[in-house]
Amino acid sequence: MTVAFEIGLVVLLLAIAAWIIAVRDTFAAVVAYVAYGLLLSLAWVRLYAVDVALTEAAIGSGVTGMLLLGAAARLRETEAAAAVETSMPLRLAAAALCALISAGLAAVILVPPDRVPTLAPMAMANLAASGLGNPVAGVLFVYRSLDTLLEKVVLLLALVGVWSLAPDRLWGGVPGLRTYVQPNGILTFLAQLLPPIGIVMGIYMFWNGANNPGGAFQGGTVLAAMWLLVMIAGLEDVPPISLGWMRVLLVIGPAIFLVIGLAGIVLAGAFLAYPADYAKPLIIVVEATLTLSIGVTLGLLAAGPPERMQQR
Amino acid sequence: MNLALDIFTILAVLAGAFFFLAGSVGLLRFPDALTRLHALTKVDNLGLGLITLGLLPRAEGLLGGLKLVSVWLLVQLSGAIVTQLIARVVRRDGSRA
Numbered sequence: 001m002t003v004a005f006e007i008g009l010v011v012l013l014l015a016i017a018a019w020i021i022a023v024r025d026t027f028a029a030v031v032a033y034v035a036y037g038l039l040l041s042l043a044w045v046r047l048y049a050v051d052v053a054l055t056e057a058a059i060g061s062g063v064t065g066m067l068l069l070g071a072a073a074r075l076r077e078t079e080a081a082a083a084v085e086t087s088m089p090l091r092l093a094a095a096a097l098c099a100l101i102s103a104g105l106a107a108v109i110l111v112p113p114d115r116v117p118t119l120a121p122m123a124m125a126n127l128a129a130s131g132l133g134n135p136v137a138g139v140l141f142v143y144r145s146l147d148t149l150l151e152k153v154v155l156l157l158a159l160v161g162v163w164s165l166a167p168d169r170l171w172g173g174v175p176g177l178r179t180y181v182q183p184n185g186i187l188t189f190l191a192q193l194l195p196p197i198g199i200v201m202g203i204y205m206f207w208n209g210a211n212n213p214g215g216a217f218q219g220g221t222v223l224a225a226m227w228l229l230v231m232i233a234g235l236e237d238v239p240p241i242s243l244g245w246m247r248v249l250l251v252i253g254p255a256i257f258l259v260i261g262l263a264g265i266v267l268a269g270a271f272l273a274y275p276a277d278y279a280k281p282l283i284i285v286v287e288a289t290l291t292l293s294i295g296v297t298l299g300l301l302a303a304g305p306p307e308r309m310q311q312r
Numbered sequence: 313m314n315l316a317l318d319i320f321t322i323l324a325v326l327a328g329a330f331f332f333l334a335g336s337v338g339l340l341r342f343p344d345a346l347t348r349l350h351a352l353t354k355v356d357n358l359g360l361g362l363i364t365l366g367l368l369p370r371a372e373g374l375l376g377g378l379k380l381v382s383v384w385l386l387v388q389l390s391g392a393i394v395t396q397l398i399a400r401v402v403r404r405d406g407s408r409a
Contacts, residue, residue, distance in 0.1 A: 186400075194389070
């Protein structure tokens with residue numbers, strides 16, 4: 001029975017993937033991509049990778065879907081004009097290269113080595129020293145914390161990239177998030193009702209991440225979604241990007257991570273190492289501030305580049 | 313007792329699955345946006361509701377059951393509100409399909 005479900009899931013995933021490539025309308029492709037991400041997170045659950053499933057649903061499907069929808073809305077007017085006929089040799093070359101990459105990936109996955117090299121037993125054996133119960137959190141914040149730190153810096157760089165799209169005269173202005181303000185509308189009701197639940201859930205996801213699936217990224221995404229909901233419903237103004245405390249929130253997570261990492265050189269003998277007795281509290285401080293920073297960064301990424309100056 | 317609970321679960325989940333099927337058929341077959349939305353709300357309310365009801369006896373304790381119910385309530389909330397928003401746009405701009 002479960003095999004039938006799994007085969008059905010895989011067939012559905014492949015069909016939606018093919019459809020996303022084949023469909024000509026950007027909006028339809030994005031909607032299908034969101035559905036694809038949700039189905040993919042189901043597949044991750046079936047593979048017992050609940051952490052990955054949560055991230056796929058939150059980031060892969062949710063935030064990326066919203067960013068792509070925004071891009072599709074912006075492109076809608078120019079899309080018809082941009083439909084240039086490509087020449088046949090170019091198409092064939094692209095098809096050949098894509099096929100080559102797919103074949104290479106398929107070869108790697110379909111013909112695995114006899115013994116797959118794994119660090120999992122070692123990772124589990126030393127996990128207790130960090131005070132964490134979730135091996136994924138252990139990898140993210142202990143074994144591979146440099147990757148995690150750089151990941152957050154990349155997120156900030158992405159935001160700088162989005163902001164850089166603003167013309168000079170609008171620098172420091174208000175992001176062009178589309179809002180739907182209806183004082184007695186149903187969206188206002190949702191934006192009043194949902195955030196208390198969502199904020200608790202976001203904090204729970206980060207807190208729970210130490211021992212169970214969850215973590216800073218998933219929690220931060222939920223917080224960002226609540227913030228965006230409140231801004232879209234017009235209950236809070238979209239802040240100008242020059243706002244001081246908001247910029248502090250953006251960098252506080254990576255900055256504290258970096259400070260604790262540098263302190264590790266002196267106190268624990270290596271960059272990003274934690275002093276033995278304080279590993280758990282330090283990881284919680286890092287995760288809590290990262291959750292906040294991720295939430296603000298993702299919210300501002302979705303809000304887009306500045307489009308107007310703040311009215312005084 | 314266990315047998316009765318199992319039968320209850322199977323019946324409720326089957327009934328829920330029926331509403332999912334009916335809602336999906338409605339989404340594909342109904343002529344305009346408003347009736348298609350009407351079909352989808354049955355999936356949220358009755359379909360997911362019956363499946364949640366059927367799974368309740370299998371929940372891990374009271375907390376697990378509460379989690380299931382809150383999932384259903386949250387889906388209800390977002391489903392109802394998204395339906396309202398789409399319906400409002402349809403009434404304002406007319407249905408394109």
